[in-house]
Amino acid sequence: MSQDEARPYSFTLDPFPQQAPEWNRASAFYDHLREGRLTTTRCRTCDLVSWPPRSVCPECHGDDLEWIDLPTEGRILAATVQVAGTPPGFPAALVFALLEFTPDVRFIGRILTEDLEAAVADRMASLVVQEVSRDRVVPAFRLV
Amino acid sequence: METRKVAVVAAGTSQKWGIFPGTYRDLVAEAGKAVFDSCPALSGGDIEGFIASSVMPERNVFQSHVAPLAAETLGVRPTKLFQRVENMCGSGTVAIRNAYTAIACGLADVIMVVGAEKMHTPEWGETVLNMLVGVDREWEGAVGVTAPVQFALTAQMHMRRFGTTVEQLAAVSAKNHRHALGNPYAQFPKACTIDEVRASKPVAAPFTIFDCSSITDGAAAVVLVCEERAREFTDQPIYLLGTGQAASGFNYANVHADWSEWPTLRTAVGSAYRMAGVGPGDIDVAEVHDCFSISEVIVTEEMGWAEKGGGGAFAAEGRSTYGGDVVVNPRGGLLGCGHPLGATGVAQATEVFRQLRGEAGPRQVDGAAIGLTHNLSGVAEHHVVIYGREEAL
Numbered sequence: 259m260s261q262d263e264a265r266p267y268s269f270t271l272d273p274f275p276q277q278a279p280e281w282n283r284a285s286a287f288y289d290h291l292r293e294g295r296l297t298t299t300r301c302r303t304c305d306l307v308s309w310p311p312r313s314v315c316p317e318c319h320g321d322d323l324e325w326i327d328l329p330t331e332g333r334i335l336a337a338t339v340q341v342a343g344t345p346p347g348f349p350a351a352l353v354f355a356l357l358e359f360t361p362d363v364r365f366i367g368r369i370l371t372e373d374l375e376a377a378v379a380d381r382m383a384s385l386v387v388q389e390v391s392r393d394r395v396v397p398a399f400r401l402v
Numbered sequence: 403m404e405t406r407k408v409a410v411v412a413a414g415t416s417q418k419w420g421i422f423p424g425t426y427r428d429l430v431a432e433a434g435k436a437v438f439d440s441c442p443a444l445s446g447g448d449i450e451g452f453i454a455s456s457v458m459p460e461r462n463v464f465q466s467h468v469a470p471l472a473a474e475t476l477g478v479r480p481t482k483l484f485q486r487v488e489n490m491c492g493s494g495t496v497a498i499r500n501a502y503t504a505i506a507c508g509l510a511d512v513i514m515v516v517g518a519e520k521m522h523t524p525e526w527g528e529t530v531l532n533m534l535v536g537v538d539r540e541w542e543g544a545v546g547v548t549a550p551v552q553f554a555l556t557a558q559m560h561m562r563r564f565g566t567t568v569e570q571l572a573a574v575s576a577k578n579h580r581h582a583l584g585n586p587y588a589q590f591p592k593a594c595t596i597d598e599v600r601a602s603k604p605v606a607a608p609f610t611i612f613d614c615s616s617i618t619d620g621a622a623a624v625v626l627v628c629e630e631r632a633r634e635f636t637d638q639p640i641y642l643l644g645t646g647q648a649a650s651g652f653n654y655a656n657v658h659a660d661w662s663e664w665p666t667l668r669t670a671v672g673s674a675y676r677m678a679g680v681g682p683g684d685i686d687v688a689e690v691h692d693c694f695s696i697s698e699v700i701v702t703e704e705m706g707w708a709e710k711g712g713g714g715a716f717a718a719e720g721r722s723t724y725g726g727d728v729v730v731n732p733r734g735g736l737l738g739c740g741h742p743l744g745a746t747g748v749a750q751a752t753e754v755f756r757q758l759r760g761e762a763g764p765r766q767v768d769g770a771a772i773g774l775t776h777n778l779s780g781v782a783e784h785h786v787v788i789y790g791r792e793e794a795l
């Protein structure tokens with residue numbers, strides 16, 4: 259067996275988070291995602307909704323948090339098409355948009371589209387689930 | 403509180419930025435040698451404090467604990483202060499602020515700051531993959547978001563709100579590549595027109611390759627000392643007059659809502675102006691963080707040089723080059739020099755040191771007396787230092 263074949267899988271050489279509960283207190287996010295739900299945490303003590311999901315509230319530092327559903331459609335605030343310089347495993351062209359789900363929850367999402375010109379400000383995009391390496395999932399979006 | 407004044411007495415960089423033909427150690431050695439060679443009165447034994455600024459050697463050269471690596475390489479045995487700094491792209495200026503603070507309060511008299519980043523690996527894909535450690539890897543890196551995407555979206559927001567054009571962005575890029583022609587260590591010295599910038603390889607709309615700073619190996623070092631001892635090392639110390647810093651958030655999408663404004667930069671530079679007792683109009687020369695062309699557009703606005711929304715026109719009208727309001731990025735900035743993360747802020751300080759001493763050769767800004775460095779670590783984390791000649795104290 260060559261040295262390369264003997265090498266174990268290097269988890270820090272892929273960018274995907276560990277999603278099982280023994281590795282990640284936000285593992286429910288990924289369980290929900292597999293069901294087509296986009297969720298985050300709300301603090302039961304001070305009502306703060308956070309993105310990304312938390313295990314301790316950044317406002318009151320309480321740890322009594324619950325999962326809430328976000329809208330699965332977000333409004334595009336800005337978009338770009340990346341055609342060069344993408345990381346390995348992310349072949350160009352890639353469409354990205356800053357998406358707004360609530361007034362306080364925004365994130366940058368991949369838009370899965372054949373039409374590279376179609377993602378523009380004020381269009382809506384809805385959640386799809388992307389399978390990635392080693393049984394993990396990440397959120398992605400399609401234009402509606 | 404009464405604090406001591408602090409001066410830079412020596413500075414230097416590695417010789418040619420780009421793909422460095424040597425190891426991380428070799429890179430540190432080359433920048434350190436430049437500093438010691440430039441200042442005969444300075445030896446390793448004079449240095450009481452040592453700060454290494456390096457962002458991702460763990461990824462790119464499989465090495466942590468780089469402060470002792472660098473100190474050993476340069477024959478320095480710290481007796482008063484010893485650390486590494488990592489704040490992503492702004493690390494170098496953060497390190498200089500730490501050195502300033504320690505000297506100002508009397509913890510050490512003489513501190514060396516070395517910024518070094520060897521980003522290239524033999525495998526280009528691995529080098530690009532490694533850049534994902536600098537974003538929110540779980541929530542942004544995991545879907546492929548890197549800095550060009552974040553700043554392209556920033557540019558889209560600025561263009562939509564203020565009508566900034568791609569030609570104005572290209573004017574920043576053309577200027578800084580042209581400025582780099584006078585800088586021997588610059589990776590991308592190039593006389594290019596706005597049309598040539600626009601016609602170069604597209605990266606992420608609206609950016610072409612010329613709108614983006616590159617992955618670069620490079621190193622720089624400076625030595626800071628207390629005022630009382632400055633003349634042991636040089637007849638022309640350059641003083642740190644003021645500094646400021648502000649930051650908000652990490653997950654890029656949520657630092658604040660509208661990325662066409664950078665309120666934390668206004669806070670940071672406001673602190674620096676107040677501490678230095680100067681205003682925007684007093685700055686003769688500035689090295690600012692043009693990681694992408696849009697960054698310089700927004701920086702010139704938030705610094706108070708251009709009106710808000712007018713940063714594109716400010717560059718296009720020649721107000722940020724020789725003969726204009728303030729010479730921005732005379733060494734070529736990050737666009738012209740490349741951007742070796744932890745080294746960039748230290749190299750910015752090196753350039754302002756040389757400019758204020760009249761040692762910048764073909765890129766000298768005539769009569770430069772007050773200079774500014776601005777380093778950022780994302781749109782909402784900013785680090786600013788203002789320097790002046792002795793008479794500005």
Ligand SMILES: [Zn+2]
Binds near residue numbers: 302306315
């Ligand atoms: Zn709370």
